[in-house]
Amino acid sequence: MEQNIILTVDVVLLTLKDNALQVVLQKRTWDPYKGFPALPGGYVHTEEDLDSLAAAKRVLKDKTALVSPYLEQLYTFASATRDPRGWSVSISYYALLDIETLMSQGSDRFLLHPVDDLPQLPFDHNRIIDSAVQRLRNKSTYSAVPCYLLPELFTLSDLQQTYEKVLGCKLDKSAFRRKIGELDFLDATSKARTGVHRPAQLYRIRPAKNLVLFDRTISKI
Amino acid sequence: MEQNIILTVDVVLLTLKDNALQVVLQKRTWDPYKGFPALPGGYVHTEEDLDSLAAAKRVLKDKTALVSPYLEQLYTFASATRDPRGWSVSISYYALLDIETLMSQGSDRFLLHPVDDLPQLPFDHNRIIDSAVQRLRNKSTYSAVPCYLLPELFTLSDLQQTYEKVLGCKLDKSAFRRKIGELDFLDATSKARTGVHRPAQLYRIRPAKNLVLFDRTISKI
DNA sequence: TTCACATAGTTGCATAATGAATATAAGTGT
DNA sequence: ACACTTATATTCATTATGCAACTATGTGAA
Numbered sequence: 102m103e104q105n106i107i108l109t110v111d112v113v114l115l116t117l118k119d120n121a122l123q124v125v126l127q128k129r130t131w132d133p134y135k136g137f138p139a140l141p142g143g144y145v146h147t148e149e150d151l152d153s154l155a156a157a158k159r160v161l162k163d164k165t166a167l168v169s170p171y172l173e174q175l176y177t178f179a180s181a182t183r184d185p186r187g188w189s190v191s192i193s194y195y196a197l198l199d200i201e202t203l204m205s206q207g208s209d210r211f212l213l214h215p216v217d218d219l220p221q222l223p224f225d226h227n228r229i230i231d232s233a234v235q236r237l238r239n240k241s242t243y244s245a246v247p248c249y250l251l252p253e254l255f256t257l258s259d260l261q262q263t264y265e266k267v268l269g270c271k272l273d274k275s276a277f278r279r280k281i282g283e284l285d286f287l288d289a290t291s292k293a294r295t296g297v298h299r300p301a302q303l304y305r306i307r308p309a310k311n312l313v314l315f316d317r318t319i320s321k322i
Numbered sequence: 323m324e325q326n327i328i329l330t331v332d333v334v335l336l337t338l339k340d341n342a343l344q345v346v347l348q349k350r351t352w353d354p355y356k357g358f359p360a361l362p363g364g365y366v367h368t369e370e371d372l373d374s375l376a377a378a379k380r381v382l383k384d385k386t387a388l389v390s391p392y393l394e395q396l397y398t399f400a401s402a403t404r405d406p407r408g409w410s411v412s413i414s415y416y417a418l419l420d421i422e423t424l425m426s427q428g429s430d431r432f433l434l435h436p437v438d439d440l441p442q443l444p445f446d447h448n449r450i451i452d453s454a455v456q457r458l459r460n461k462s463t464y465s466a467v468p469c470y471l472l473p474e475l476f477t478l479s480d481l482q483q484t485y486e487k488v489l490g491c492k493l494d495k496s497a498f499r500r501k502i503g504e505l506d507f508l509d510a511t512s513k514a515r516t517g518v519h520r521p522a523q524l525y526r527i528r529p530a531k532n533l534v535l536f537d538r539t540i541s542k543i
Numbered sequence: 544t545t546c547a548c549a550t551a552g553t554t555g556c557a558t559a560a561t562g563a564a565t566a567t568a569a570g571t572g573t
Numbered sequence: 574a575c576a577c578t579t580a581t582a583t584t585c586a587t588t589a590t591g592c593a594a595c596t597a598t599g600t601g602a603a
Contacts, residue, residue: 105368108327108400108411145400147326147409152401177398177413179329179366180373188368190329190411192398243464258580273563278581280561298579299569317538317560479551494592499552501590519550520598538589545603552597560589568581573574 107189110156111142111226113233114169114196115216116203117250120266122237123213124230125203126222127164133185134223138212140230141165142191157194166206169196171249175233183225191224195233197249241267242318245286248306256294256301257281264319272319286313328410331377332363332447334454335390335417337424337434338471341487343458344434345451346424347443348385354406355444359433361451362386363412378415387427390417392470396454404446412445416454418470462488463539466507469527477515477522478502485540493540507534 114125126138141164150156154172161167172194179190203213214220216234219227240246247263248255255263261277281287288307293300335346347359362385371377375393382388393415400411424434435441437455440448461467468484469476476484482498502508509528514521 106327106329106366108329145327145409147402151403153398153411156400174397176395177374179377179413181368182372188366190374190413192400192411256580273561274580275564275582276562295570296579297571298577299571299581301580316541320537320562477551494590495551496553496593497591516599517550518600519548520552520600522551541591547602548600550597550599552595554593554595556591556593558589558591560587562585562587564584564586566581566583568579570579571577573576 105187107184107186108145109142109189109191110145110153110160111140111191111193111229112157112161112164112172112196113140113175113193113230114161114165114167114198114203115233115237115250116198116200116213117263117266118200118213119215122216122234122267123200124216124219124233125165126212126214127210128212129223137223138214138220139223140226141211145192153192154194157192161196165211167198167203169198169249171197171246175229175236178225178229191229193229193233195236197237197246199250199252201252238267238269243315245284245306245313248287254290254292254303254305256303258301260304268319277319280315280319284313284315326408328405328407329366330363330410330412331366331374331381332361332412332414332450333378333382333385333393333417334361334396334414334451335382335386335388335419335424336437336454336458336471337419337421338484338487339421339434340436343437343455343488344421345437345440345454346386347433347435348431349433350444358444359435359441360444361447362432366413374413375415378413378417382417386432388419388424390419390470392418392467396450396457399446399450412450414450414454416457418458418467420471420473422473459488459490464536466505466527466534469508475511475513475524475526477524479522481525489540498540501536501540505534505536 116123127141129135129137129139141160143160145156150159157172175193175195177192181188183189216230247267250263251259257278261272265272286307287304290303290305292303294303337344348362350356350358350360362381364381366377371380378393382390396414396416398413402409404410437451462485468488471484472480478499482493486493507528508525511524511526513524515524
C-alpha cells in the first residue's frame with residue numbers, strides 16, 4: 102500500500118546552563134526551513150537503522166558528535182499537517198547531558214537556547230520541546246532522572262541544585278539528603294571535591310537496569 | 323527519499339474480567355499471519371487520518387465497533403525486524419473499557435485473553451501487550467487510571483477492587499477511602515446501588531483536562 | 544416484627560514519615 | 574588562631590499513614 106509518509110526521528114537534547122534548562126538546536130541545512138534553527142533530527146535510514154532507538158542515536162551523533170547517557174522515547178508526533186512535504190512522523194526522543202561534556206564539543210556545531218524563551222521553530226518543534234520539558238520536569242518529581250544532567254561524579258549539593266533548577270523551586274537540604282539517602286541509588290566514591298569550604302563527597306549514580314522511581318514525589322510547594 | 327516503510331497503529335484494548343486483566347484480540351484477515359489472533363491494528367490511511375490518534379480511534383472502531391473513554395499513546399515500536407514485510411512502525415496505543423460496555427458488542431467480533439497467559443502472537447504483539455500492561459499497572463500506583471476500567475457509575479468498593487485486581491495486592495479499606503477522598507477527583511451522584519447489604523453510593527470520575535496524579539504512590543506491599 | 548449477617552462508611556490511635564530548625568565538622572582566607 | 578561558609582548530621586514538632594474498631598444500613602430468615 103502506497104502511504105507516502107515521511108519517517109523521521111527528532112532528539113530534544115537538554116542540558117542545564119545559567120540556572121536554566123537549555124535545548125540544543127541546529128541550523129537546518131536543507132529545505133524546508135533551510136537556515137532556521139531546529140531540533141537535531143533526520144530521516145530513518147531503513148537500510149542502516151535497525152530500530153528507531155538506533156536511528157535516534159545515529160542522528161544525535163551525526164548532527165552533534167555527542168552520545169547521551171540518557172535517551173528516552175518521548176512521543177510520536179504523526180500527522181498530515183506538521184510538515185509541508187506531506188504526512189509525516191517524528192518518533193521523538195529526549196536526551197540529557199551535562200553542560201561540560203556538551204561544551205567539550207565545538208560549540209559551533211549547535212546553538213543552545215533556554216527552553217522557557219524559544220523562538221518560533223520549524224514544524225512542530227516548539228511543541229516537541231515543550232513536551233520534553235514537561236516530561237523532564239514531571240519525571241524529576243518522582244525519579245532520579247536529573248542525575249543525567251550532571252557529570253559522572255557530583256556532590257549532593259550539585260544534585261539538589263539540579264533538582265531545584267529543573268523543578269523551579271527550593272528544596273530543604275536535610276529533607277532532600279535524607280530522601281536521597283533512603284532511595285539508595287547513588288554510590289559514594291572515595292573522592293571529594295575540595296574548595297573554599299568543607300570538602301563535599303562525590304557520588305555517581307548506581308548503574309541500574311531501570312530508572313529509580315520514588316514512592317512519593319518531591320514536593321514542589 | 324525512498325523509505326519503504328510500513329506505518330501502522332495498534333491498539334491494546336484492556337478490560338477486567340474474572341478478576342484479571344484481559345486484552346482484546348482478533349483473528350487477522352490478511353497475510354502475514356492470516357487467521358492468527360492479534361491486536362486490532364492497521365495501516366495509517368494518510369488520506370483519511372489527520373494524525374495518529376485519529377488513526378488509532380478509527381482502527382479501534384473499525385475493528386471492534388468500540389469507542390474507548392481512555393486512549394493513550396503507549397510507545398512506538400519501529401524496527402527492521404518486527405514485520406516480515408519490511409521496516410515497519412507501529413504507533414501503539416492502549417485503551418481501557420469496562421467489561422459490560424465491551425460485551426454489549428457482539429462477542430464474535432473479538433477474543434478476550436488474560437494478559438498473564440497469552441499465546442505466541444504475531445509480530446511483536448506479545449511485547450506490545452506486556453508494555454501496555456506494565457504501563458497500566460505502574461500508572462495505577464500513582465493515578466486514577468483504573469477508573470476507566472469501570473462503568474460510568476461505580477462505587478468506592480468497585481474502585482478499590484479494580485485497583486486491587488490491576489495492582490495484584492490487597493488494599494486497606496479505610497486508607498484507600500481516605501486517599502481517594504483527599505484526591506478529590508470523583509463526583510458523588512445522588513444515586514446508590516442497592517443490594518443485599520447497605521446501599522453503596524455511586525460515583526463518577528470528574529471530567530478533567532488531565533489525568534489526576536498522586537503525590538504518593540499506592541503501596542503494593 | 545426482630546434479629547443475624549454482610550457490606551458500606553467513619554472514627555480513632557499508634558506508628559512512621561516529613562518539614563525544617565539546629566548542631567557539628569571541615570575546609571580556606573585573613 | 575579565628576571567622577566564615579559550606580557540608581553533613583541530629584533532633585523535634587507536626588503531619589501522614591496503617592489498620593483496628595466502631596457505627597450505619599440494607600436484606601433475608603425465623
